Amino acid sequence: MAITVVGSVAYDSIETPAGRRERCLGGAATYFSLAASFFTEVRVIAVVGEDFGAEQEAVFNARSIDTRGIERAAGKSFFWEGSYLENLNEARTHTTDLNVFAAFEPKIPEAYRDSEFLFLANIDPVLQRRVREQMPGVKLVAGDTMNYWIKDHRAALLEVLKGLDVLLINETETKMLAGNNNLVQAARAVLALGPKALVVKHGEYGATLFHESSPKGKSAERPFRAPALPLEEVVDPTGAGDSFAGGFFGYLASCAAASELTPAAFRRAMFYGSVMGSFACERFGTERLQQLTREEIDDRFILFRELTHLD
């Protein structure tokens, strides 16, 4: 089933202990699309500036990602500059230039309207909601957000949360959104805001899936934890969370029918998310995702199983 994703397509300048890259292709929708493209058909909605050229377009084309929803506007693309010199787990942001993103009005191409899966990457919740409302027929909606929207745009964000099947955020964001420092209590509070499931990303410690409480039985309430691979070298963690989301949601969309979206499918999706996140960290920007093969993905899935399974 096809996924439509709305989010940023951007340029990033990144510094990590492994080195520095200037203006490499980035943005949440870019990482998400590349990761999800190994599992299913992906369609992007974003806006870019005049600095987005054939070279960048080719990155999407090489993975057969539909870019008809990427609007070209006068001006420059979204630009982010950050470093991870002191802490590989958290970026220090030096510059955020919204540029063409400041006036972004997402438009959904007619060809995207039969998408059954929708991913609302981390953008202004007002825009997330607008896109969601324009695609009433989707089967499964997942989304991301960040501390800025949680703190200063809470009302708009709460509207979005009401319509989400799955919210994917990191642990700090989960606790901030709930106003509670205990992960289990915070997860319950977030689920009470609307999402049917919550994926909490723990960076190098993997991710935990929480389901809304179900009267049907205890098993539906139990969390599930996917590991992250202990990596010999983390070159660049930029986009790892978006790549996780792409692997997670891409795998779910690859389940041919809604009846196949079982708890077991969600658990496998968590593992595929972790797999894609781990690959993203191995090179700068999207370099590793661009060169990846499905065989490598499945080999790493097996490695993750061996890393955590008793037998």
Added chain:
Amino acid sequence: MAITVVGSVAYDSIETPAGRRERCLGGAATYFSLAASFFTEVRVIAVVGEDFGAEQEAVFNARSIDTRGIERAAGKSFFWEGSYLENLNEARTHTTDLNVFAAFEPKIPEAYRDSEFLFLANIDPVLQRRVREQMPGVKLVAGDTMNYWIKDHRAALLEVLKGLDVLLINETETKMLAGNNNLVQAARAVLALGPKALVVKHGEYGATLFHESSPKGKSAERPFRAPALPLEEVVDPTGAGDSFAGGFFGYLASCAAASELTPAAFRRAMFYGSVMGSFACERFGTERLQQLTREEIDDRFILFRELTHLD
């Protein structure tokens, strides 16, 4: 197979967001023994003061732990006071009074000498080594240490590490011991110091088992990660790491023959370690371990499997 453990039996005054307890029974050897006692026969070597009475003795007796190696000395028992008000993952130490521990000379009762497993809990590495040398016939030796010994008693510690089969320390200690901030590289450096296996404890994120590189095949080199249970309420994390060690080593000792110490047994031991660590956090001090049943342990083992296993 019986385990002999040497370490502290102490009194702890603890403050956490859940409340405060004065002078409750604590110490690494206490937590370790209680946890391990659910799996195998346990014998303790320690020193206590005149303040250690029948009530404390009864805690060990109730779990059939051999206390003939607990020496009574003139003076007070080891005392520790700490709090977790700002951070449940790391204790802030307010007081450490070594008391009778300052002049501790471990003596091994004749009845302990046929122990096949030896655990060197976190004490002066000079004492750890002395105990190790007095028990040349043991099959498997594991040990713990802490930042203080790593920083200021490195030479003595390195001597201990040479004779260890398994070292169990936390992530910060691993990186400090190796002088390397990457977990995988740090683990390799620690294994090069002598231990055949390294268990790195990540607190609420579980623990990772690293094996020394083996020329026999790739699988021996791969790490294994056990989860921790996301807990609704962490009442008191004191002793969680020692309880992990007790569950881990106790389970290994319960494997009747050395030939049963397979990689699969080590993986199950990691899960039992995590299980015992999670119970320890649920009440103050040793309260939860004292009231535990083997059935509860096995139920939680199943829960941990469900938490992480795909099928």
